[in-house]
Amino acid sequence: MRTNKTIKNRGAVSNPEGRFENEKREIFHDGWDIDAFDNEPLPALETILLEERAKSIINRNDSPDIGFDQSINPYRGCEHGCIYCYARPSHAYMNLSPGLDFETKIFYKADAAKLLEKEISKANYTCKPIVIGANTDPYQPAESKLKITRSILEIACQYQHPVAIITKSSLIERDRDLLSKLAEKKLIKVAVTITTLSVELKKILEPRASAPQGRLRVIRGLSELGIPVRVMAAPMIPMINDIELEHILESAKNAGANYAGYTFIRLPYEVKDLFKEWLKTHFPQRAEHVMSLIKQMRGGKEYDSTFGKRMRGEGEFADLLAIRFKLACKRLKLNCVPSAELATHHFIKPQGVDKKQLLLDL
Template sequence: MKAIRTALLTGTFADLKGRGARSNRESRFSEAVHEIDPEYLEHAHQAAGRDENRTVRDFAQSTGIAPQAALGPAQSRARPGDEDTAWQAPELVPTIKTCVTQEQARTIISRNQSPDVPFDRSINPYRGCEHGCVYCYARPSHAYLGLSPGLDFETRLFAKSNAAELLDRELRKPGYQPAMLALGANTDPYQPIEQDLRITRSVLQTLAAFGHPVAITTKSALILRDLDLLQQMARQNLVRVLISIGSLDRKIARTMEPRASAPARRLEAIRQLAQAGVPAGVIVAPIIPALTDQDMEAVLEAAAKAGACRASYVVLRLPLEVRDLFVEWLRESAPLRAEHVMSLVRQMRGGRDYQPGFGTRMKGTGAYATLLRQRFELACRRLRIGQQHDALDCSRFRVPEPPEAQQRLF
C-alpha cells in the first residue's frame, strides 16, 4: 500500500502489475478545453455540431460522465494472473483496480470518412481498454472525458450498457442503408470486462437479427465464446474476424500488451474460427522497428498455418499523448534499443514522431517503410495469403418485427 500511495502522489509507476502505461500523464486538455480532433473515429460524431471551445465540464454534463471521476454504478475489478492473458502477475508489485462505469450512451454508430479504413461506420461498446497496450493509438480519446490517456485509459473504463438497444433503434430508422460495420475500431470489443458484461455479444445478436454485416477486430481469444453466433452469421456471409498479433515473443507481449491474450492463444483463436467456417485473418500490428519488425514473417507463417485467409499490417502510430507514454515504456523496457527504435520511427515519419495525415499514418513513408511493405507482400505471396477482403453481403438486411409486436401474437 505504501508503494501505491507513493506512486499516486508522483503519478509514475516504475513497476505496475498487469498495466501497460507507467504513469498518468497530463492530457492535451489540461486547461479543460475541448478541441475537435478527427483522428479518432469514436469521437468524430460526438464533436460534430459542438462549439470547438466547449469545455470538458460541459461535455461531462451533457453525457452524464464526470471529469476525473467515475459516476453511477461502478464495479472495481482486480485482475489476477489470467491463464488466457500474456502476463502472469508477480506478487510484490503494486496493483491498481479497474473501475467500470455503466454509461447510458445517446448514440452507438460512429461515422467516418477516412480513406485509410475500409468502413464508414463503427461501434465501440466500451471507452478505454483493459488490455493496456502501451502503444494504443486510441488512448488520447480518454482526454475527451477529462481523464488521462495513461493509466486512466486502462483502469477507468466506461461500458455502454444500452448499446444493443440503441443499435436496434438506429437500424430501424427509415432510410437506413446497410454497409459493413466495424466492431472494435477504437477499443477492443473483447477486452476482459466483456467476459462478465457481454455487451459485445448483445450487439452481435442484434446484428444477426437484422442480417447486418460486421467486421470484428480483436486481440482476445474471448471471441471464441461467441463462436455459435459467428458461425451462424458466417453461413450468410455476414461476418469476418481479424486477430491482431504484433509479435510471437511472449515476453514482449507480456510487457507491451499486459492483459491481452497471449500470442499462442490468438493463433488458436484463428484456428478455431477457421475450422468453424468463420473467415479469419491476421493484422500484424503494430510493427515496431528494431523491436518487433523481425517477427513479421513468423507471425504471417503461424497465422497461415492456423488457417488465416487474409492479412494486413500497421506500423507503430504515436499520436498526441501516446508518444510520451510509449517512449517512457520503451526506455524502461528496452533501454539499449530505445534511441534506435525512435530513430527508425522518425525515418518512417518524415523526421517526426508521427504523421497524422491520411495515406501515411498506417504504413509510414521512406525507405524503411518501403522495405516493410516489400517484405510483407513477399511473405503473403509465398504463403498464399490474400491482402484484400471479400465483400460481405448487405442484401440480407431486413428489419425484424419489434419485440412488442411479436408478443402481441401470443
C-alpha cells in the same frame, strides 16, 4: 502523475494528465529514507467500470485509408493496456489520463444493443457492414462480465446484419454459436491482431491481452467455422517486433488465415510520451535508436497523421517493411483471392422500434 515504476499487468509506466488539463502533478520525495521509497512496490490497480449513457452507437467514418464506413465501440478505454494504443488520447476528453486511467477506468455502453436496433430501424438507414472494435477491443476482460459485444451480435443475428470484428482476445471463442449463425449467410469477418509471438514481449507490450498461442487458436477455430479470418501484424515497431513479421504471417497461415495486413506504430498526442517512457523503462539501450527509426518513417517527426502515410509510414525502412510483407504474402499464398464482400441482402429492417421506445420512455 509520473511514478517511474512499472505495475504488474499494466502497460503504461505513468498516469500523466491529459492535454486539456491546466495543472500537472508529480510525485515528490522529501529525501528521507530514499532506499525504502525507491524499492517500495506500487499497489495493484483495480479496474473500475463506468456506465456511459450514449445517445447513438454507430460511428461513421470518412477516412480514405480505413476500409469501412461504420463502426461500433462497446467500450471506451481498454484493459489490455497496449502501450502503443492510438485510442489512449480519447480518455483526455473524459478529464482522465491516457496513461493508467485508460487501462483502469473503463466506460461501457450498457444500452448498445437497444441503440443499434433503434438506429438500423430508421427509414433512411442503409445496410452496410459494421466493424465492431475499431477503436478499443470489444472482447477486453470486462466483456466476460458485461456481455455488451455479445448483445450486439445477437441483434446482428436477429436482423441478419453484416458485421466485422477486430480483436486480440480469445474471449471471442465464447460467441461461437452466434458467429457460426452469421457465417452461414456470409455476414461475418474477423481480424485477429498478433503483435508478437513472444510471450515475454507480450507481457510488457500488451499485458492483459491474450497470449499469442491463444490468438492462433482463435484463428484456427474461426476458420473451421467457415469465417474469413485476417491476421493483422500490428503495429510493427522498429527494433522491437518488426523482425517477427514473416514469422507472424506464417504462423497465422498455418492456423487457417487466408488474409493478412499490417500497420506501422502510430504515436498521436500523449501516446508518443507514454511510448518513449515505456522504451526507456524496458529497452533503455535501444530507446533512442527506435525513436530515430520512427522519425525516419514519419518525415522527421514522431507522428504524421496524413492520410495515406499514417498507417504505413514513408522512407527506406517503411519501403523495406512493405516489400517484406508483400514477398511473405506471396510465398504463403495470403491475400491471393480478394476477400468476398459481406452479404447485405439478408438484412431485415426492425419494425416498430421507435414506437416501442416511446412507450418505454413514457
